[in-house]
Amino acid sequence: MTDQKRIESEVREANEFFRNLISSSVDGIIAADMKGNIFIFNNGAENLTGYTAEEMIDRIHITKLYPEGVAKEIMKKLRSPEHGGVGKLNPSQLNLVSKKGEEIPFQLSAALIYDSEGKETASVGIFTDLRPRLAMERKLEQTHMQLVSSEKLASLGKLAAGIAHEINNPLGGILIYASLMLEDLPPDDDKRQDLARIIQEAGRCKEIVKSLLEFARQSEPRMEPVDINLTITEGLFFLENQAFFHNIRIIKNLEPSLPFARGNASQLKQVFMNITVNAAEAMHGSGTLTIATSFNRGRRQIVIEFTDTGEGIPEENLTRIFDPFFTTKAIGKGTGLGLSTAYGIIEGHGSKIEVKSKVGVGTTFTIPLAPYPETQPIAEGHSGAAA
Ligand SMILES: Nc1ncnc2c1ncn2[C@@H]1O[C@H](COP(=O)(O)OP(=O)(O)OP(=O)(O)O)[C@@H](O)[C@H]1O
Ligand SMILES: [Mg+2]
Incomplete structure (x- = not known):
């Protein structure tokens, strides 16, 4: 070469x-x-x-x-x-x-x-x-925002619990002294009405404080076998006697041989009561509330349904009703914590509350729960269904 x-x-x-x-x-x-x-x-x-x-x-x-x-x-x-x-x-x-x-x-x-x-x-x-990098940055930003908002919620809960706790004692004082004064007043004293008003409003404050404390409570509930039919019946017992429920027909379709659920009875009772009160409010004091329990064998799930004939929920609100402080009720009427508390409790039970609604027709809230693994179905006649 x-x-x-x-x-x-x-x-x-x-x-x-x-x-x-x-x-x-x-x-x-x-x-x-x-x-x-x-x-x-x-x-x-x-x-x-x-x-x-x-x-x-x-x-x-x-x-x-x-x-x-x-x-x-x-x-x-x-x-x-x-x-x-x-x-x-x-x-x-x-x-x-x-x-x-x-x-x-x-x-x-x-x-x-x-x-x-x-x-x-x-x-x-x-x-x-730059598309992959920008996409990753966007995702990071989103995750960051979610973290910030869940942290905000957690610290808001702590703050609320702290304040609620502090307010509880002076509130108790107001209630006691106002009640004592009321007792001392002669029956025809025209200050009685004012005092009754003070007691009523202080009582409302106590209710708000209670729901704030419940909302903020973050401890893990103790899970036990729960007789769902009995828990529903006990919750209703409280409510049915209140004047607001007198024109509301309550139909109970409770499955008598329902297995025990894995859950916390007092928390579940609170969920059922919150949903029942909401239903009554949506029916403005008259209508029909149907409460049904059943067992879905295929999915091995206990299913609890609350169906009301109330005003219904507009589509745009369906995703918001579980948000803390979301309420459509008048100032002083609703805090907007009922459903967010309920949602948190059911989430703690490893499940989710579902909702279906039609404006002007009514609303159904569905709660699926897992059965308590070790127990057999409750014998007929033993449960609250007999009530
Ligand atoms: N059964 C229902 N029918 C129609 N709307 C409902 C029903 N349940 C809940 N809602 C709507 O969801 C909102 C939020 O309910 P949630 O229980 O969280 O708060 P609230 O009832 O307004 O106040 P609180 O329960 O704290 O007194 C209600 O204001 C109402 O607009
Ligand atoms: Mg409510």
Whole structure:
């Protein structure tokens, strides 16, 4: 082999090597002459833009890859000393226009190439797809926001519990002294009405304090076998005797041989009562509330359903009713903690409250619960269903 031939073969090999180097880069590499005609368009550039090298090289002008005016701006920056030195462009975030016409965010680092006399002959850019990174950043941001809001809720709960606890004692004082004064007043004293009002309002404060404390309670409930029918009946016993329930028909369709549920009886009673009170409020004191229990053998689930003939819940509120402090009731009437407390309790039981509603027709709340694994179905006649 002559020297001449050896040199030629070495040049060819070196060229081949550089071509491979460029084409195997994950990042897009694009080079264009000073007129904007593309002469290098690697695999990475094809993946990023959706154009093939064949379509681009010597055919499509480099400015077509950018939104209007951007290519010119890049050249200006390349020639200025301010963006990494004359002939250089430090990594910058830009958009390119893909073959489909989408704008794709990418990072560009670019340089001008000079000939031996210092004349500009070409520009070359390295294009990094920013979509995966931006998507990850968005996800991180979302997770962060969720964390912040659940932390907020937790510390709000602690704050509320602290305040509620402190208010409880003076409130007790107000109630006791007002009651004592009321006892001392003669039956025809016209201050009696005012005092009764004080007692009534202080009683309401106590109720609010109680629900705040319940809402904030974060301790794990003790799980035991619970007779669901009995728990429902006990909860109703409290409510049925109140004046507000006198014109409400309550139908109990309780499955007599329901297995025990795995749960905490006093917490579950509270859930049933909250839902029952809501139903009565939605029916404005008259209507029908149907409470049904059943056992779904296929799913091995106890199912408890509360169906009312109340005003219903508009679709846009369905996702909000379980939020703490969400209420549609008048100021002073509802705190908006009933359902969020109930939701938290049922979540603590490893389940979820479901709701279906039709405005003007009524609402059904469904609570699925797991049976207590070790126990058999309750013998007929033993449970609250007999009541
Ligand atoms: N059975 C129902 N029918 C129609 N709307 C309901 C029903 N149950 C709940 N809601 C709606 O959900 C909202 C939130 O209920 P939630 O029990 O959490 O708070 P509240 O009843 O307003 O106040 P609180 O229970 O703290 O006294 C209610 O204000 C009401 O708009
Ligand atoms: Mg309520």
